[in-house]
Amino acid sequence: MGRERHVLQRREELRFEVTFGTSSTSTLSTASGTTSFILQKGSCELYGCELAIGKTYTIAHGGIKAALFTWHGCVIDLGAVDDNSSTGGVEFFAYTSDETDANVAFVNTHAQLEALRDEAAAAIAAGTTTSTGGDGPRVMIVGPPECGKTTLAKILVAYACKVGRTPLMVDLDPMDNSLSVPGSLTVAPMASCAVSVESYATTGLPINVLYHGSTSKLHPDLFKGQIDSMAESIEKRLERDELARSSGIIVNTNGWIRDDGYDCLLYAAKSLKISVLLILGHDRLYSMLTIIPKILKLPRSGGVVSRPSRFVTSCRSRAVKRYFYGDLIPDPNASTSEDEIKVYKLSSMALSGSVLPVGQQQSTDAIQLVEIDIQNDPEEAKSLQHSLIAICHPTAVDAYNKSGRGRDLVTAGVAGFCVVDKVVTETDRLHLLSPCAGSLPSKTMIIGDITWME
Known part of the structure; x- marks a missing residue:
């Protein structure tokens, strides 16, 4: 596989995109588009997850839009190949950018969350916890569709796990769930062993999966009922695990921010006892959501790009296939x-x-x-x-x-x-x-x- 060498300066990122294939007949089963990269020198991270020097990372089946970021500079080899001509041609391109102010804002946010976790851990150790004292930050990330909410959730989870925390990651996006199959609402305990570059820095075994059943329609009554059930499961988990309690939860949401979607967003924030709200690129939301004690408005990453509907559909299909197959082949009979x-x-x-x-x-x-x-x-x-x-x-x-x-x-x-x-x-x-x-x-x-x- 041919790879091109890229030399990144401090606080630069290498952004790359690989399609699923341009043929109208190409599907996930025929998509190849294998992407690989090797860190040759320096330090680099993908969604907050550090790369090891000299290790080859491979992502198959195409369909990736990502960025490799470095704080101090690095040398990295990156390439992609289409090894299946029936896909109609997998497109690949990469470029370097120094518009990374959002990355600085994200790590500063992590530092503020760590201070809250330290306070919660100290309260638990001193035995001075109350009904809410001793709880780590309960973070919810909101914003319009395609603004980088999932990316920020992955980064905050990776940074937390890197310093020994075990936050619960909650994904309330049934349209493009990052933890399970499309159509589900999920919560999973995260730890350093569950964070890897190959798995896009967010994998875990869900402790509670709620089947919402639809990727296109919002059912407010069903959504609220499932949120209540999930909140109850989270409370039971945190009561038994002091480290998880002080680590808090990180909630990724869907882009439903109008009408019934906005009402469901408020309901979820109240039911999950959200204490920190992170708003990405939406001034109106920042002025409307005043019920949360701490609200931070963060810049949208310059690397955020919109995904065509066909690309999103292929991503959902890949998520289902990975759920069933993973690295092993189950018995389909x-x-x-x-x-x-x-x-x-x-x-x-x-x-x-x-x-x-x-x-x-x-x-x-x-x-x-x-x-x-x-x-x-x-x-x-x-x-x-x-x-x-x-x-x-x-x-x-x-x-x-x-x-x-x-x-x-x-x-x-x-x-x-x-x-x-x-x-x-x-x-x-x-x-x-x-x-x-x-x-x-x-x-x-x-x-x-x-x-x-x-």
Whole structure:
């Protein structure tokens, strides 16, 4: 693989972009676009994660827009190759920039958060904690779409882990979730072992995954219910882990900042007890969000670029594939009988206030589930093919069976995800793609509107 050498001066960054392929027929399965880089001299970082000198870092399948930043100068070799001509040509380009004031602002923000963590750790050690005393900073990053929120979240997580902290990373972006599959809301404990260049500096095993079910539509009632459930799980985790409690949480959000999206943003900030709000590139938000004790307005990085819709779609497809395959190939031939499983979908029953009698409020829970009759309706069964389905926790299934409330099932964390690889109506069997071997935790599943196929 041919690489070009770049010599960076202090506080410069090497920005590069690699596409998925320009052919209209290219997919994730055919995308190659392998990118590699080697740090030859000096020091350099990707999203706050330091590179080792002499080590070759490789990122396959194209589709990356990133920047390698150096504080003191470095020499780095960078290149990309298209080893699959069927993709129609993978495009690659790189350039050096000294517009890195945002990086300085980000590390200064980290320093301020560290001071708050030290105060929380000291309070815990002295036994002077109160209901909120002893809590590390609870940070939420907000801003319009494509402004660099995820990048900042990765940097703050990497910097925190570098000094021995173990913050919880929360991703409330169902459209492009950085911790799990698209359509989910996730929270994961982060540590130095979970931060690596190859994994874009944010990987972890989610302690709670909530399946939002859609990447394009906002369901306010579902979102708020899941936020409440997530907040409860976070509180239980932090009560048992003093280091995590003093380290705090870092929350990445979606670009929903208007109408229902803004209301959901406020609700999440209140439910998660956010104490520090970081606003990227949006003066109006800075003037509106005054309910948080500490608000910092940060500059948008000069390296932030908008991503075409096709690029984002390919990134989501890659996220699903990585969830199932990772570095190992699971057994895609797991199957189960249709009469053994129950599949539900969300059916919102919320009514507009204009259609209700004057002074009357809706008595029906806004979160409702409808069971899909796959045993008696072959067409319904076939419609499941290639769908991403969430596998419910057995405890959530028990709670739902006792109460009959869809909220108890939907707002509980899921055990994981499968894809319906094939539906064989002649034998009433569903063939599932699973990320691991063995039996499923439960036979109760929830389906959204996300599909995936290789």
